[in-house]
Amino acid sequence: MNNKEVGNIGELLAEKYLREKNYEILENNYRNLYGEIDIIAKKDDIIIFIEVKSRNSNKYGYPREAVNNVKIEKIYNTSLVYISKNNFSDIQFRYDVIEVYLNKNEINHIENAFYIS
Template sequence: MDNQSLGKFGEDAATKLVEEKGYTILERNYRALGTEIDIIAMDRGILVFIEVKTRTSRKYGNAYEAVNSFKMKNIINTSLSYIMKNNLESSQVRYDIIEVYVNENLVNHIENAFELN
């Protein structure tokens, strides 16, 4: 599986997980300001921006570790653009990471993985 197929597989698995949890998907692969947010969803009135990281295994570390401070800053800036564009300034916001490990058949949802400072 190439990286693009691996990424799509992970995003599909993550979308399925949050839908099963009752989230409403608003956007997938939202692009603005040169950054992409994998999933934007609503969870009981909370606007959730989700970064999905997919790996075949944990051989080289946990997937969430790939979301460094630079990536977080880009996601936050892009989320603020989405909020303004859609007049959602009054929404409560949360930033999650979903790790997908293909060989382990594991999807791990980390809620409140990082915050807007």
């Protein structure tokens, strides 16, 4: 399985997981000129921007370690455009990372994985 296939499967599993946890999926693979956000969801009046990282093994480290400062900045800037285009005001936002371990059939949801001050 190549990296694109692993990523696609991971995103589908993450979306299924979120739906089971009563998240409303607003967008998949939202793109703009700044970058892409894998999943944008809503739960309890909070908009959540979610980066999904999938792996077949930990040979190259934990999936969350791939969400570095450059990736965080892209996600943040992308989210600002989404917020502006949708005229959101007085709504809370959160940035999560979902790790999908395909080899273990396991998901690790890291809420508030990062924030921008």
